Amino acid sequence: MSHREPILLNINDNEANRYTVTRLLRAAGFQVVEGGTGAEALRLAAEVNPDLAILDVKLPDLNGIEVCRRLKSDPRTAGIAVMHLSANYIRIENKVEGLDSGADGYLIQPVDSSELLATVRSLLRMRRAEDEARDAALQWQSTFDSLGDGVCLLDGDGRVMRANRSFLSLFGLSAEQVLGRSFSALMRESSAGAELPPSCGEALDCRDEATVCLSSRWYRVAATPVRSGEGTLTGAVRILTDITPHRELQDALRQRAADLAEADRRKDEFLAMLAHELRNPLAAIVNSLHLAETTRSPGSESKALRVMARQSQHMARMVDDLLDVSRFNRGHIELRRARVDLRQVVQHSVDARRQSFEDKGLSLEVELPGVDGLWLNGDATRLEQVVSNLLDNARKYTPEGGVVFVGVAVERDVRGRRAYLRVKDTGIGMSPELSARVFDLFVQGEQQLDRSRGGLGIGLTLVRRLVELHGGSVTAHSEGEGRGSELRVVLPLAAEDALPAPVEPRGAAPARMSARRVLLVEDNEDTREVLRELLEMWGHQVEVAEDGFKGVERFPSQRPHVALVDLGLPGMDGFQVARRIRESEGGQDVFLVALTGYSGEHRTRAMEAGFDLHMVKPVKPDELERLLVQLPERRKSA
Missing domain, CATH: 3.30.565.10 (Histidine kinase-like ATPase, C-terminal domain)
Incomplete structure (x- = not known):
C-alpha cells in the first residue's frame, strides 16, 4: 500500500448530508471526492481509486447496495473499503442486506461525528492491513515461484494446497489441474508404474529423502511434516529437486572409470600378447643362430638363415606397427x-x-x-x-x-x-x-x-x-x-609414384650333444624345426608333434625321457597335454618342460598341471643343452 494520504469517496444525493460529512472528514485531514449518484460512484471509484467509499443506500439511479455489489465484483475496485450511511434504511434487515452485499460497515444517520471518524479510521486500518497482507502474499508467491525446485504444500489428507511454478512445470499441468489432487496419485501417474518410496506416498509424517524417475528425469524428493502449535499433524511439504545432470555426471564418471579399467585390462593383455608374439620369432632366431654357429653344413646354414630372415621380417613388421602407433599418438606421422x-x-x-x-x-x-x-x-x-x-x-x-x-x-x-x-x-x-x-x-x-x-x-x-x-x-x-x-x-583419386623395393633382411646361425628320447610339441613351424635340428645335432632321438592331440597320441609309442611342450597349442593347450600324459602309462617317468611366450601366472599353472620345469621363450640353447645333460634317467615321482 502506498504512503499517500487516504482518499475518501462520499456519495450522497442529499446535498446537505453530503456537505456535512465531507466537511467533517476534511477537517479530520482526509481528502474527499464527492458524488450524488450511483453512476458517479462507479465512475469516480474507477478513476480515483479511493481507499474508502461512503455510500448512501438511497440514491436516485442505483441504490447504494447495488453500487457496493458492483464495486466488489470488479477486480479493479474490489479492494476499496465500503461503508453504507443511511437515514432511511435503518432497520436491522437493511443493515444485514448491506453488509451481505460486501460492505465493510453500516451506520445510521444522524451519526455522531466521533463514531463516524472512528469507523472510517477502523475501516482504513483494515484496508491497510489487507493491502499489506496482499503485498506479503505476492512477495511470498514470487519467491515461491522463483525456486528452481518443485515445491508443494499438502493438507492433512495429502492433497496439494499450494504448488510453485517449477512443480507445475515438472508435471506439465496447470494450477487448476494440480490443486486439490492427491500428491501420491500425481507421483504414480508420472512414474510409469514404478515402485515409489514413502516420501511419494500418503505418509505425511515421512522425513525420508528418496530418488525417483519422473518422465525420464531423476528427482530427489525431500519430505517434511507440518504440525500445528499443539503438535498435531496438519500437512506436509514436498520438495522435488532435479538431479538428472548430477546423475548423468555420475553415470559418465562410472563409464569413464569402466573405460579406464577396460583400457588398463587391454594394456595388460597387450603386454602379455606382445611378449608372446615377440618370443616366438625370437625363439626361432636364437636357436637358428645357435644352430648356425655349431654346424658348418652349407645346407643347414642356408635353412637357418631363411628362418631368421622370415621371422626377423615378422618381428620388424610388429615393431614398425608399434612405432607407428607411437608416432600417431604424438602427431609425428x-x-x-x-x-x-x-x-x-x-x-x-x-x-x-x-x-x-x-x-x-x-x-x-x-x-x-x-x-x-x-x-x-x-x-x-x-x-x-x-x-x-x-x-x-x-x-x-x-x-x-x-x-x-x-x-x-x-x-x-x-x-x-x-x-x-x-x-x-x-x-x-x-x-x-x-x-x-x-x-x-x-x-x-x-x-x-x-x-x-x-x-x-x-x-x-x-x-x-x-x-x-x-x-x-x-x-x-x-x-x-x-x-x-x-x-x-x-x-x-588424383595422382603417381613408384613403390619402394622390399628390403631383404640378413642374418646368420649353428649346434650339438648326448642321447635322450625327446618329444617336442610345438605349433610354430620354424621354432619346431630349429629345435628339432638342434636336438638331433646334439644326438637325441626326436619325435615332433604340431599340436596337443598329436603330442598325447605319440607319447605312448616313444616313451620319451623328456617332453618339451608349448603351452599355447591349438585345440588342446599345453596344460591339458601335461595332465593327459601324467595320467597315461609311463607318464609319471617323463620329465615335462613347459615352453611358453607367456610368463607370470602360467608358471604356477604349469606346475599345477604336472610340469617339472617352466622355460620362457626364447629358450637359450645352452640352458636347454645343460638341462638335457643333467637330466636323470628317470624322473622321481612326486
Whole structure:
C-alpha cells in the first residue's frame, strides 16, 4: 500500500448530508471526492481509486447496495473499503442486506461525528492491513515461484494446497489441474508404474529423502511434516529437486572409470600378447643362430638363415606397427606424397602375401578395374601398409578352406572420383559390438590361449589413421559371428609414384650333444624345426608333434625321457597335454618342460598341471643343452 494520504469517496444525493460529512472528514485531514449518484460512484471509484467509499443506500439511479455489489465484483475496485450511511434504511434487515452485499460497515444517520471518524479510521486500518497482507502474499508467491525446485504444500489428507511454478512445470499441468489432487496419485501417474518410496506416498509424517524417475528425469524428493502449535499433524511439504545432470555426471564418471579399467585390462593383455608374439620369432632366431654357429653344413646354414630372415621380417613388421602407433599418438606421422597408382599398390601387396594365403589353404581372389592407373596423391609406402594390414587381418581370421576377396572399384560423386577398396573374407565374422570397436587400439576378436590368430591388435588402428591422413574413410561390416567380414576403404583419386623395393633382411646361425628320447610339441613351424635340428645335432632321438592331440597320441609309442611342450597349442593347450600324459602309462617317468611366450601366472599353472620345469621363450640353447645333460634317467615321482 502506498504512503499517500487516504482518499475518501462520499456519495450522497442529499446535498446537505453530503456537505456535512465531507466537511467533517476534511477537517479530520482526509481528502474527499464527492458524488450524488450511483453512476458517479462507479465512475469516480474507477478513476480515483479511493481507499474508502461512503455510500448512501438511497440514491436516485442505483441504490447504494447495488453500487457496493458492483464495486466488489470488479477486480479493479474490489479492494476499496465500503461503508453504507443511511437515514432511511435503518432497520436491522437493511443493515444485514448491506453488509451481505460486501460492505465493510453500516451506520445510521444522524451519526455522531466521533463514531463516524472512528469507523472510517477502523475501516482504513483494515484496508491497510489487507493491502499489506496482499503485498506479503505476492512477495511470498514470487519467491515461491522463483525456486528452481518443485515445491508443494499438502493438507492433512495429502492433497496439494499450494504448488510453485517449477512443480507445475515438472508435471506439465496447470494450477487448476494440480490443486486439490492427491500428491501420491500425481507421483504414480508420472512414474510409469514404478515402485515409489514413502516420501511419494500418503505418509505425511515421512522425513525420508528418496530418488525417483519422473518422465525420464531423476528427482530427489525431500519430505517434511507440518504440525500445528499443539503438535498435531496438519500437512506436509514436498520438495522435488532435479538431479538428472548430477546423475548423468555420475553415470559418465562410472563409464569413464569402466573405460579406464577396460583400457588398463587391454594394456595388460597387450603386454602379455606382445611378449608372446615377440618370443616366438625370437625363439626361432636364437636357436637358428645357435644352430648356425655349431654346424658348418652349407645346407643347414642356408635353412637357418631363411628362418631368421622370415621371422626377423615378422618381428620388424610388429615393431614398425608399434612405432607407428607411437608416432600417431604424438602427431609425428607425415606422408611423403607423390603420384601413386592404387592398382599397383594393391597388386604388389597381394603378390607379396599370396604365398602365405596358399600356405594356409586360402583362396585369394583379386578384382581390379581395367584402367591404366588409379592415380591419387598419397604415400605409396603407407598405402601399401594399409592394404597389407587388411590382407593380414583377413588371412588371420579366415580358417583353412576359406576365401578372401580383394576388389577395387571407381565411382564418381559430388566430391569427384573416388576409389572403393574392399577386402572381404569368409572367416569368423564379428559381433555388432566388435564391429563398432574394431578400429580401436589393441582391440581384437576373442583369442584362445594358443593365440593361433596372433597379432597385437594395432593393424586396423593404423589402417584407419593412415586412410584418414589420405582424406579417406574406412568401415567394417559383418553379418555376425561366423559369417565373414568386409572392410571397405574409400580414397579420393588424383595422382603417381613408384613403390619402394622390399628390403631383404640378413642374418646368420649353428649346434650339438648326448642321447635322450625327446618329444617336442610345438605349433610354430620354424621354432619346431630349429629345435628339432638342434636336438638331433646334439644326438637325441626326436619325435615332433604340431599340436596337443598329436603330442598325447605319440607319447605312448616313444616313451620319451623328456617332453618339451608349448603351452599355447591349438585345440588342446599345453596344460591339458601335461595332465593327459601324467595320467597315461609311463607318464609319471617323463620329465615335462613347459615352453611358453607367456610368463607370470602360467608358471604356477604349469606346475599345477604336472610340469617339472617352466622355460620362457626364447629358450637359450645352452640352458636347454645343460638341462638335457643333467637330466636323470628317470624322473622321481612326486
